[in-house]
Amino acid sequence: MDVTHAASRLRALASDHARRSKTAVLADVFGHIENAIRAGVPHAAIVEELVSLGLDINLGAFRSALRRLRAGHAAISSAQARLAPTQFAGSSFADDRPSVRATSSGSLYDEGALCRLLRASASSPPRLSRDPARAD
Numbered sequence: 278m279d280v281t282h283a284a285s286r287l288r289a290l291a292s293d294h295a296r297r298s299k300t301a302v303l304a305d306v307f308g309h310i311e312n313a314i315r316a317g318v319p320h321a322a323i324v325e326e327l328v329s330l331g332l333d334i335n336l337g338a339f340r341s342a343l344r345r346l347r348a349g350h351a352a353i354s355s356a357q358a359r360l361a362p363t364q365f366a367g368s369s370f371a372d373d374r375p376s377v378r379a380t381s382s383g384s385l386y387d388e389g390a391l392c393r394l395l396r397a398s399a400s401s402p403p404r405l406s407r408d409p410a411r412a413d
Contacts, residue, residue: 299334320340320343
């Protein structure tokens with residue numbers, strides 16, 4: 278498989294709004310939608326504008342997608358607030374902000390902490406217990 282060609286084709290698919298879900302398209306302009314709502318613009322007016330721009334969506338689908346997007350953003354925001362940067366004395370890691378990511382199943386994790394854990398576990402061989410019934 279030609280990786281460069283595959284990457285190019287996948288980028289083209291990601292930018293083709295006709296092939297993406299309505300929620301994915303709305304996610305691209307989510308911040309602007311929230312700003313308009315905070316400014317007092319009714320959902321119906323936002324939907325009218327989105328339809329005029331070529332997105333085939335109705336008010337019910339818009340509100341449903343908005344709820345899903347808000348839930349996703351709230352989960353990431355609360356996870357970022359809970360995660361504090363890992364502190365290592367004299368290390369450049371002390372200034373790192375948590376980089377929260379989500380797995381395909383929706384579980385949240387700190388990408389930097391996971392990378393450091395994987396690096397640390399790869400550099401030290403696993404300890405084997407002499408007594409199989411007792412794990413140190």
